[in-house]
Amino acid sequence: xxxxxxxxxxxxxxxxxxxxxxxxxxxxxxxxxxxxxxxxxxxxxxxxxxxxxxxxxxxxxxxxxxxxxxxxxxxxxxxxxxxxxxxxxxxxxxxxxxxxxxxxxxxxxxxxxxxxxxxxxxxxxxxxxxxxxxxxxxxxxxxxxxxxxxxxxxxxxxxxxxxxxxxxxxxxxxxxxxxxxxxxxxxxxxxxxxxxxxxxxxxxxxxxxxxxxxxxxxxxxxxxxxxxxxxxxxxxxxxxxxxxxxxxxxxxxxxxxxxxxxxxxxxxxxxxxxxxxxxxxxxxxxxxxxxxxxxxxxxxxxxxxxxxxxxxxxxxxxxxxxxx
Ligand code: MLT
Numbered sequence: 001x002x003x004x005x006x007x008x009x010x011x012x013x014x015x016x017x018x019x020x021x022x023x024x025x026x027x028x029x030x031x032x033x034x035x036x037x038x039x040x041x042x043x044x045x046x047x048x049x050x051x052x053x054x055x056x057x058x059x060x061x062x063x064x065x066x067x068x069x070x071x072x073x074x075x076x077x078x079x080x081x082x083x084x085x086x087x088x089x090x091x092x093x094x095x096x097x098x099x100x101x102x103x104x105x106x107x108x109x110x111x112x113x114x115x116x117x118x119x120x121x122x123x124x125x126x127x128x129x130x131x132x133x134x135x136x137x138x139x140x141x142x143x144x145x146x147x148x149x150x151x152x153x154x155x156x157x158x159x160x161x162x163x164x165x166x167x168x169x170x171x172x173x174x175x176x177x178x179x180x181x182x183x184x185x186x187x188x189x190x191x192x193x194x195x196x197x198x199x200x201x202x203x204x205x206x207x208x209x210x211x212x213x214x215x216x217x218x219x220x221x222x223x224x225x226x227x228x229x230x231x232x233x234x235x236x237x238x239x240x241x242x243x244x245x246x247x248x249x250x251x252x253x254x255x256x257x258x259x260x261x262x263x264x265x266x267x268x269x270x271x272x273x274x275x276x277x278x279x280x281x282x283x284x285x286x287x288x289x290x291x292x293x294x295x296x297x298x299x300x301x302x303x304x305x306x307x308x309x310x311x312x313x314x315x316x317x318x319x320x321x322x323x324x
Pocket of ligand 1: 035036039040041042070091093155156159160161162163183184185186
């Protein structure tokens with residue numbers, strides 16, 4: 001008697017769970033972008049979620065929750081309900097570099113999230129104010145060293161992509177500039193254009209248009225090959241700093257415990273977005289690198305996060321980064 005009741009109860013729970021996932025989503029989904037609007041993470045998020053919203057049949061609403069290099073927003077998602085209605089766009093900073101810089105980080109990138117999928121690779125560009133009288137990387141580095149006590153570098157908070165890749169660059173040229181933190185490299189770029197700050201290392205999707213328009217100066221891209229989006233921008237190898245090789249990435253995560261069915265639905269919507277001609281065109285025009293099919297699965301992202309966290313810790317320690 002009891003056994004058949006229990007069996008019936010389990011079957012009911014399972015069928016309710018399955019029907020919940022089958023009907024998901026039945027209301028708008030919130031995607032936390034842990035940086036200010038208008039920056040690279042926000043831009044990648046808005047481009048891919050436009051198509052994802054259509055294929056899911058519910059709006060994905062972007063909510064910018066900035067602070068602490070992206071860890072404030074990431075913590076919010078790590079502790080959110082795992083019902084599939086709160087997800088985030090994380091990246092190499094929030095889910096790679098942050099643990100090395102925040103010993104008391106309130107989340108573990110590898111344990112407190114369900115990886116959904118990689119959205120875009122975002123090569124790093126060394127970019128300066130157009131007011132600085134240095135038209136190539138070598139003369140720019142000479143200018144920085146000659147003005148070491150005066151120059152300043154913008155970034156999006158300790159542990160962000162622009163902060164961690166900036167530390168790497170500064171350590172390679174033996175420079176300790178004044179650091180100017182922002183809630184994202186969107187606002188930082190405004191001050192780079194106006195000359196309030198001197199340089200930053202930022203994700204290509206944020207600076208392509210401004211470099212093309214001459215509002216800021218691209219000095220080199222830190223990837224082995226030039227970007228089709230900026231064919232005239234030399235690589236760091238061509239520009240005389242071959243060891244500075246670094247690329248960032250942006251990826252979607254859900255809270256730990258989000259069901260596989262829901263994660264798979266979100267991953268399918270992301271994959272469809274990245275296969276959509278218009279979405280692809282917009283991302284490629286900004287210099288993003290699209291994931292291959294192999295790189296597009298939740299399992300691949302889960303393994304990749306573990307590799308990134310392990311990679312960045314020694315790199316940042318060697319570069320003299322201090323934990324917060
Ligand atoms: C942003 O969206 O502002 C950037 O991803 C911040 C950073 O990590 O540099």
